[in-house]
Amino acid sequence: MKEINVGLLGFGTIGAGVIRVFQNNAEVMERRLGARLKLKSVADLDITTDRGVTVEEGVLTTDAMQVLTDPDIDVVIELIGGYEPARTFVLKAIEHGKHVVTANKALLAKHGEEILSAAAAKGVDVMFEASVGGGIPVLSAIKENLCANNFRCVFGILNGTCNYILTRMTNEGADFSSVLKDAQAKGYAEADPTFDVEGVDTAHKLAILVSMCFGTRIDFDDITIEGISNITPLDIQFAKEFGYKIKLLAIGKRENGTVEARVHPTMIPVNYPLADVEGVFNAVRLVGDFVGPVMLYGQGAGMDATASAVMGDVMAIARDQLAGHQARTPAMGYIPDCIADLPIKPMRDIVSQYYLRFTVLDKPGVVAKISGILGNYGIGIASMIQPDRKKSEAVPLVIMTHEATEALISDALADIDKLDTVREPSHFIRIENDME
């Protein structure tokens, strides 16, 4: 029976998961492939810590170059994470004619172009299903069976930490910092959670989704990113009253030759399937011109789910290898020459409905003034509530608007924030009612 040799860089949590797939599922992979996948080398600086899996003698090494230059190795799995030495190692693997599978979205967001160009020049595959949505097979769905569609939009709940925190804030009425602390204690949030809670991780994943759905290069720095640390129990409560849930949503849209690419807390109607995605689960909603809406849901992280996606990529490469050819499906789903450079729409030009929360003195005429300013900017009011009326103290006033450009909203809010009767800077949250 033919063998495909695989090398692994990075013996951390996910690495241990990958090794377990090789050990536990060798038979089913053989039955599907008609060949044997062999894990020939595993490189890590630390090869002594117990990861709960036993590796055959001679497989572990501290020398990554041993994996990268081994002429018998066909596929290199990169699970080191971060920018360096991951970038150098991946480029070295490509240089040596090896296919690469990675889960490293940060690397792809920053050095994707360089890596994919090198791979295309060398005629090898770079696959990265595990980088978006963990075990959810979303990238292969876009590249493979849904590829006859023009995608109109893509929405994602892509960060388990944020979704876990928002879910608990929603279910328990707790505030952000206390849930974060508990999430850290339980291992659902990192000691430094910035990357997750401020939306950077979600944006890395969105960059990949937008590129693959719309066939365009994305400059990561053009993505608008807002995290969830400013979301208050009050906002969640008001959202509920209006029939919404707040999710950290990755949003990609394409219209008239421009794309939107943004990550921010978003109110979505409670009866939408994405609103039901709870805790550490992830989900992606794709809307194609023929398929309509498709939602994919599953575990967005974790050693086993991520290992599933990594090994799915290894199997795809192995099938190509056995068939005697390479790079059957382009890495980003489009022939490199056919990838466009669609501009990202500036945030001021996006159109949305908005939830606006003002903190105002409870005096006669305040509502009139605020709604007057909104009216001057042509912003329609869909509904308004002003609960907890306590004379002379600052109280919340909540307005849900009709569709307006972000430019109008931010200009109007700047004016409103100058009013004497407005005691705190206004809050707003974008609403996504139309997910088609």
Add this chain to the structure above:
Amino acid sequence: MKEINVGLLGFGTIGAGVIRVFQNNAEVMERRLGARLKLKSVADLDITTDRGVTVEEGVLTTDAMQVLTDPDIDVVIELIGGYEPARTFVLKAIEHGKHVVTANKALLAKHGEEILSAAAAKGVDVMFEASVGGGIPVLSAIKENLCANNFRCVFGILNGTCNYILTRMTNEGADFSSVLKDAQAKGYAEADPTFDVEGVDTAHKLAILVSMCFGTRIDFDDITIEGISNITPLDIQFAKEFGYKIKLLAIGKRENGTVEARVHPTMIPVNYPLADVEGVFNAVRLVGDFVGPVMLYGQGAGMDATASAVMGDVMAIARDQLAGHQARTPAMGYIPDCIADLPIKPMRDIVSQYYLRFTVLDKPGVVAKISGILGNYGIGIASMIQPDRKKSEAVPLVIMTHEATEALISDALADIDKLDTVREPSHFIRIENDME
């Protein structure tokens, strides 16, 4: 630019959808493929009825053989439906070395083995993503990125007609026959709805899912099939009171070398993602040993969604063609020699929780007698309700059981139905609490 020529058999609704993909999305398909897909011939007995699409001169023919024998045609799409002449045409296409894409689950369920053997012998691909879940890319997910998993179970809501009827019965409290009539008037149900409402269509799809998830041949006749025509508003109401929804569920499980394959109305907890699948939407929940649960959701029917799946298959074949090789991924996801013959577990051996509804005289001692019989069979009672007490009339008595084999349940019900105080044959609905 290279061209891949495609022939289409069947110019009905889906056929028109496929033609529209060729017309509207030629550019995006070219950018993804690096080659042109050309629809060279479309055969149908009726080529004069207006289907809302204009076809180039010379493309339409009433002679299927013209498509099947054209040496320029690489891929044949079969959208005739039914057993014959679809079977003959598909075999003829294979004989002439053409790859085949079909949406015909009935054909696959009955003649799949014959067709796939012929294709394997000839070295051509047969693909059929559109046959299960319409536009949802579930078969490619199983065959491609999730293929490093051993699947434990698969659950599906796979028939839009049934789900539409059950959703309306649930939301409106209406009865089966009145909703069915309305669904027929609206075009959501066929004039003869038997195939859909009695679960046969769902079972055709389950046969494919079970084979592809577990790598086994399935004898369609071994699948237990129960439809939704016996579901009453009363059952739906009781389900709600216990926190469940009733869905027509396709269930596949594998354990210890046997599989379960069954289609029947099933109570699922309201907070499960599958419970939220409403109306004509479809969804599949797959559970793999590494990926854990994955749910895929989308439009299970309709010309456009189905055309998306068909054309996704055509694109996959075109990629293989361009790479100069064939049958890269086996049709059923397993190398034919590695497909097993796992026995289907007899229904009497399955283990489930049960909803039991008795119609009893409201006399003292009735509950004691029924619970006594259940106790004699070792069936545990999880909860019981007996609403609407009206002296001396027949009233419902509902019992939710703990897990028991179907053998014990049916034997117990046979005994209970002999009681004088039991006025109608007992009803039962299986409960699926553990979808992992």
